[in-house]
Amino acid sequence: MGKRVTIKDVARETGVSRQTVSRVINAQPGVAEDTRARVAAAIKQLGYQPNPAARSLTQHRTNTIGLIIPYSPDYLFSDPHLMEFMCGVDELAIQRNHNLLLSTAQKKNPAGKLSAQKESFSAFERLALSGYADGVVVVETLASRAGTVLLRERGISWVTLGYGTENESSQVVHADDRGGARQATMHLLSLGHTRIGVISGRKQSLMAVEERLTGYRQALSDLNLTMDAELLVAGDWSPESGTQAAAHLMQLDVPPTAIFAFNDRMACGALQYLQANGWRVPQDISLVGFDDIPIAQMLHPQLTTVKQPALEMGRQAARLLFDLIENNTLLSTPVILPTELIVRGSTGKCRGS
Amino acid sequence: MGKRVTIKDVARETGVSRQTVSRVINAQPGVAEDTRARVAAAIKQLGYQPNPAARSLTQHRTNTIGLIIPYSPDYLFSDPHLMEFMCGVDELAIQRNHNLLLSTAQKKNPAGKLSAQKESFSAFERLALSGYADGVVVVETLASRAGTVLLRERGISWVTLGYGTENESSQVVHADDRGGARQATMHLLSLGHTRIGVISGRKQSLMAVEERLTGYRQALSDLNLTMDAELLVAGDWSPESGTQAAAHLMQLDVPPTAIFAFNDRMACGALQYLQANGWRVPQDISLVGFDDIPIAQMLHPQLTTVKQPALEMGRQAARLLFDLIENNTLLSTPVILPTELIVRGSTGKCRGS
DNA sequence: TACTGTTATGTGAACGTTCACGTAGCATGT
DNA sequence: ACATGCTACGTGAACGTTCACATAACAGTA
Numbered sequence: 001m002g003k004r005v006t007i008k009d010v011a012r013e014t015g016v017s018r019q020t021v022s023r024v025i026n027a028q029p030g031v032a033e034d035t036r037a038r039v040a041a042a043i044k045q046l047g048y049q050p051n052p053a054a055r056s057l058t059q060h061r062t063n064t065i066g067l068i069i070p071y072s073p074d075y076l077f078s079d080p081h082l083m084e085f086m087c088g089v090d091e092l093a094i095q096r097n098h099n100l101l102l103s104t105a106q107k108k109n110p111a112g113k114l115s116a117q118k119e120s121f122s123a124f125e126r127l128a129l130s131g132y133a134d135g136v137v138v139v140e141t142l143a144s145r146a147g148t149v150l151l152r153e154r155g156i157s158w159v160t161l162g163y164g165t166e167n168e169s170s171q172v173v174h175a176d177d178r179g180g181a182r183q184a185t186m187h188l189l190s191l192g193h194t195r196i197g198v199i200s201g202r203k204q205s206l207m208a209v210e211e212r213l214t215g216y217r218q219a220l221s222d223l224n225l226t227m228d229a230e231l232l233v234a235g236d237w238s239p240e241s242g243t244q245a246a247a248h249l250m251q252l253d254v255p256p257t258a259i260f261a262f263n264d265r266m267a268c269g270a271l272q273y274l275q276a277n278g279w280r281v282p283q284d285i286s287l288v289g290f291d292d293i294p295i296a297q298m299l300h301p302q303l304t305t306v307k308q309p310a311l312e313m314g315r316q317a318a319r320l321l322f323d324l325i326e327n328n329t330l331l332s333t334p335v336i337l338p339t340e341l342i343v344r345g346s347t348g349k350c351r352g353s
Numbered sequence: 354m355g356k357r358v359t360i361k362d363v364a365r366e367t368g369v370s371r372q373t374v375s376r377v378i379n380a381q382p383g384v385a386e387d388t389r390a391r392v393a394a395a396i397k398q399l400g401y402q403p404n405p406a407a408r409s410l411t412q413h414r415t416n417t418i419g420l421i422i423p424y425s426p427d428y429l430f431s432d433p434h435l436m437e438f439m440c441g442v443d444e445l446a447i448q449r450n451h452n453l454l455l456s457t458a459q460k461k462n463p464a465g466k467l468s469a470q471k472e473s474f475s476a477f478e479r480l481a482l483s484g485y486a487d488g489v490v491v492v493e494t495l496a497s498r499a500g501t502v503l504l505r506e507r508g509i510s511w512v513t514l515g516y517g518t519e520n521e522s523s524q525v526v527h528a529d530d531r532g533g534a535r536q537a538t539m540h541l542l543s544l545g546h547t548r549i550g551v552i553s554g555r556k557q558s559l560m561a562v563e564e565r566l567t568g569y570r571q572a573l574s575d576l577n578l579t580m581d582a583e584l585l586v587a588g589d590w591s592p593e594s595g596t597q598a599a600a601h602l603m604q605l606d607v608p609p610t611a612i613f614a615f616n617d618r619m620a621c622g623a624l625q626y627l628q629a630n631g632w633r634v635p636q637d638i639s640l641v642g643f644d645d646i647p648i649a650q651m652l653h654p655q656l657t658t659v660k661q662p663a664l665e666m667g668r669q670a671a672r673l674l675f676d677l678i679e680n681n682t683l684l685s686t687p688v689i690l691p692t693e694l695i696v697r698g699s700t701g702k703c704r705g706s
Numbered sequence: 707t708a709c710t711g712t713t714a715t716g717t718g719a720a721c722g723t724t725c726a727c728g729t730a731g732c733a734t735g736t
Numbered sequence: 737a738c739a740t741g742c743t744a745c746g747t748g749a750a751c752g753t754t755c756a757c758a759t760a761a762c763a764g765t766a
Binding site: 049050051052053054055056057062064067072073076082083084086087088090091094099100101102103104106122126127129130131132154239265268269271272275294295297298299300311 | 402403404405406407408409410415417420425426429435436437439440441443444447452453454455456457459475479480482483484485507592618621622624625628647648650651652653664
């Protein structure tokens with residue numbers, strides 16, 4: 001392999017100084033047009049490509065942003081939006097001529113003794129300690145708090161995809177979980193359902209759960225209804241937990257006529273239980289999910305659900321990050337993107353009671 | 354913000370030279386134990402973190418590997434393994450203390466005039482021209498050939514996740530598509546099916562299609578059967594195309610008693626068509642998919658399918674890449690990972706004819 | 707004693723850029 | 737004539753490491 005082509009080679013070839021070449025590369029003023037053209041030609045001819053490390057060294061920035069996805073492989077499919085987040089963030093990185101550094105959670109070691117907390121944290125640690133990123137987009141998980149503390153210590157700017165912790169002034173982008181849940185509930189109410197079972201996530205897990213519950217309650221209280229505590233069951237986002245929750249709900253003395261699951265995967269599980277036990281959907285019972293993952297359209301019946309604009313969320317988060325890095329603009333209010341109720345075949349008029 | 358802590362600060366604090374500190378950082382010999390301890394303490398106390406850019410500059414490597422996923426967002430869900438690939442690659446990157454740089458395809462601009470080829474290519478271009486990666490793992494797509502040419506020009510090592518082009522000596526990792534297809538077909542044959550419809554991908558798209566077809570034919574010829582050309586229909590991997598293909602197959606004069614779709618998404622579409630038109634699965638017709646995406650388990654009946662070890666494929670690809678970068682070991686034979694037939698509820702004994 | 711080798715440490719240069727200047731050359735205005 | 741300003745460059749230093757040496761101290765050997 002020959003030596004790498006440097007700025008000096010281009011300068012020598014063209015008969016100008018390094019600085020002039022540098023000016024051409026960075027499209028700075030103060031270079032005569034013909035000189036600029038000659039330099040550009042030489043760059044092309046020699047196949048010169050600036051060394052990013054050398055640039056970073058003088059400029060004190062790497063033109064790289066990080067994306068922390070603190071999920072381990074086994075948990076990957078729990079959130080079908082991750083790829084969309086990624087693409088949204090990457091799209092903006094492309095626009096701004098930045099690279100995208102990715103950090104996922106370290107896989108649980110076979111012994112299995114690495115806690116979910118530690119696991120998540122490793123994703124932060126690696127990126128923060130590498131010193132490579134000018135800023136970071138963090139996908140929020142149960143355990144991202146410790147991670148953001150580390151980022152603050154290191155003086156690295158970040159934007160959270162999710163709800164941050166309350167006392168973080170940091171910027172956050174999330175979907176309108178409350179509004180989505182409210183819309184879904186209103187849809188069911190308008191079909192005549194009043195006993196609506198809820199399969200939520202465990203409370204302590206994510207702020208989004210709280211928000212969706214609030215939306216649910218709001219819709220009820222609009223009609224002067226209140227929530228029946230026995231209709232609330234917590235799952236762990238997995239299809240299996242949806243199946244269990246549905247079983248529990250349908251075995252109540254007065255079972256619900258509709259079920260609202262807080263993600264599509266649990267809705268899938270619920271659907272399986274219902275169909276396996278002779279309940280017809282939507283004739284006997286209506287079912288609504290949340291997320292609009294691809295599966296939703298392929299179920300039988302197709303699932304009515306609340307869609308989140310994941311791609312756009314990724315874009316917005318990156319946009320905020322760049323504002324923060326480049327203009328030091330700090331936005332104090334969260335960016336909330338609209339959710340959308342997609343009505344499909346799993347919901348219908350209430351006939352019961 | 355205070356100045357960044359440099360190696361000089363540590364040296365001054367400890368009363369030794371930069372070089373000694375450097376030796377401690379890199380765990381090189383030739384430092385007295387007590388000195389080493391003192392330096393280590395100072396590093397910790399000052400919170401010193403080596404500047405990666407400066408390191409790269411002298412060492413001529415960045416400790417960063419790239420992952421090129423030349424899919425645009427709208428095509429994302431077509432391959433549910435992408436996240437697993439990512440995690441597998443990242444897992445090894447972590448192990449080897451490398452960063453992972455990600456490059457996805459640029460989104461089609463609204464005008465829509467950016468061809469799929471160009472779109473894919475952009476993912477390569479960005480990473481290759483950035484000069485940041487010591488090597489790259491490429492997820493193969495229709496249009497990755499142009500991309501790998503660019504990589505070669507730039508002298509960047511890469512490993513392909515998929516089948517490479519034939520004249521590439523480059524290293525490849527892929528699943529045993531042929532064996533998987535063969536196993537699936539044998540499974541159907543053993544259930545008594547002899548007219549087995551195939552929903553494949555378009556021929557020119559991926560080598561994997563050819564391989565799966567070969568596996569299918571091999572299984573048939575083991576029983577001295579040959580393939581009936583009218584039973585082969587090409588889809589485009591989408592559920593909709595699966596629906597159409599199933600419609601075509603079932604409207605033949607002698608419809609098949611089993612269908613083998615070359616991915617689960619098309620199998621889903623086929624299932625929808627079958628169920629909507631009164632065919633019972635598996636009583637009237639058996640259905641097999643490929644990939645084992647999460648949906649497969651949630652369908653009704655659950656889908657029999659061929660599973661690919663995506664996570665392991667990602668790991669292997671990264672492993673090969675590191676061998677290439679660090680030891681310059683070039684493996685000339687492809688790494689082929691086993692696929693596994695997962696028998697679920699969508700296949701049963703042939704009753705027909 | 708002098709030679710040799712080993713261990714622990716230090717020093718200048720180099721990596722490839724950009725930054726902060728400096729310096730011509732020329733036009734303009736008074 | 738001179739000062740002033742602008743344009744088009746060039747130069748040394750700096751960024752924070754590591755590399756390739758050099759050096760000093762000390763032990764062992766002949």
